[in-house]
Amino acid sequence: MERGAGAASGYPDEAYEEAGAALVDAASAVWAQSDVVMAVQAADLVQQRPELEQLPAQSVLLGLMEPHGNEALKGRLQERRLQGLALELLPRISRAQSMDVLSSQANIAGYKAVLLAASALDRYVPMLMTAAGTIQPARALILGAGVAGLQALATARRLGAVAYVSDVRAAAKEQVESLGGRFVDPPELEQKPGESGGYAQQASERFLSEQRRQLTEQLALADMVICTAQVPGRPAPRLIEDAMLTHMRPGSVVVDLAVAQGGNCEGTQPGTTVLRHGVQLIGADQLPCSVGNHASALYARNLAALLEHILNATPAEATGLHLDLNDEIVAGCLFTQSPVAVGGAA
Numbered sequence: 001m002e003r004g005a006g007a008a009s010g011y012p013d014e015a016y017e018e019a020g021a022a023l024v025d026a027a028s029a030v031w032a033q034s035d036v037v038m039a040v041q042a043a044d045l046v047q048q049r050p051e052l053e054q055l056p057a058q059s060v061l062l063g064l065m066e067p068h069g070n071e072a073l074k075g076r077l078q079e080r081r082l083q084g085l086a087l088e089l090l091p092r093i094s095r096a097q098s099m100d101v102l103s104s105q106a107n108i109a110g111y112k113a114v115l116l117a118a119s120a121l122d123r124y125v126p127m128l129m130t131a132a133g134t135i136q137p138a139r140a141l142i143l144g145a146g147v148a149g150l151q152a153l154a155t156a157r158r159l160g161a162v163a164y165v166s167d168v169r170a171a172a173k174e175q176v177e178s179l180g181g182r183f184v185d186p187p188e189l190e191q192k193p194g195e196s197g198g199y200a201q202q203a204s205e206r207f208l209s210e211q212r213r214q215l216t217e218q219l220a221l222a223d224m225v226i227c228t229a230q231v232p233g234r235p236a237p238r239l240i241e242d243a244m245l246t247h248m249r250p251g252s253v254v255v256d257l258a259v260a261q262g263g264n265c266e267g268t269q270p271g272t273t274v275l276r277h278g279v280q281l282i283g284a285d286q287l288p289c290s291v292g293n294h295a296s297a298l299y300a301r302n303l304a305a306l307l308e309h310i311l312n313a314t315p316a317e318a319t320g321l322h323l324d325l326n327d328e329i330v331a332g333c334l335f336t337q338s339p340v341a342v343g344g345a346a
């Protein structure tokens, strides 16, 4: 374990030592002897970690790799005959739920997005009856009812907001309603975006244009908008254009969780807040990091569950990790593959 690696998340070195880990000053010392490296953000490993070159061929790398279009990492792992398992590619099936990093981190992002919006808002969120008059509850509009969107809905409801949720997947309606949200049905067009493996597919420009027209009415009534709509491997759908913001009440807030993929809302910028037409646009790209203690704990459990799954399938006589490519979970995550499936130094 790299010394100091958990410090910023509230996990001191002593805690790792107590749990039986050996601490090293620079993790580079152990790369050359490792069968498996577990990382958090592995996407820029080629640029940021020259130690990658010391990892023995056929070793396994587990981490978030931004696999769609990350040719630099893919190429180098293949050249070095390293086996990369990208956690973003984990199949969304029941038995993989305990390993699902995207879910554990998206849950955090959805929760924190609402807290950010509530704190930036110039209004109360719950309905209040005070001696000075009655306050109406804030109205939240949530775009996208995946993991982050549903957690945003649950959090907004806990704070007392009235919440409307838009999604293009038919299954989302029941989930939204079961959490006390009101579903905004997608536009009634013949060509709706398809669905594959529970994910939405890219919508046509005609569909998106109709959706924006429909959402303009919703935006005019909203106090906070939480943007979570995404299509894997594609730019995020543009659901709010600049001109639509002029319909919003000045003082209202948009939190865009899709900002790193181009944003659902025009004008949002990663990691910063900008004011457009009196509306605060919060580009929220790293929210799990702001809840680092729990984000780390959940990420670690996800990784441990995946590693345990791989170890259970590794024959006792194998000297390294054995990746069973017939296993749906392993095959799903496989980003790069070594020609020899059993290997690594002991």
Ligand code: NAD
Residues within 6 Å of the ligand: 091, 092, 093, 094, 096, 097, 100, 102, 103, 106, 143, 144, 145, 146, 147, 148, 149, 166, 167, 168, 169, 172, 197, 198, 199, 200, 203, 211, 228, 229, 230, 231, 232, 237, 239
């Ligand atoms: P995601 O982050 O890819 O997208 C977020 C949401 O945006 C999705 O619900 C998607 O339908 C929606 N979206 C896309 N285009 C849109 C548009 N134009 N307008 C409005 N909404 C739009 O999704 P996710 O959170 O990773 O979840 C994807 C699916 O996987 C969901 O069905 C979820 O329930 C499912 N899931 C299953 C498991 C499991 O069974 N193990 C675990 C986690 C998630």
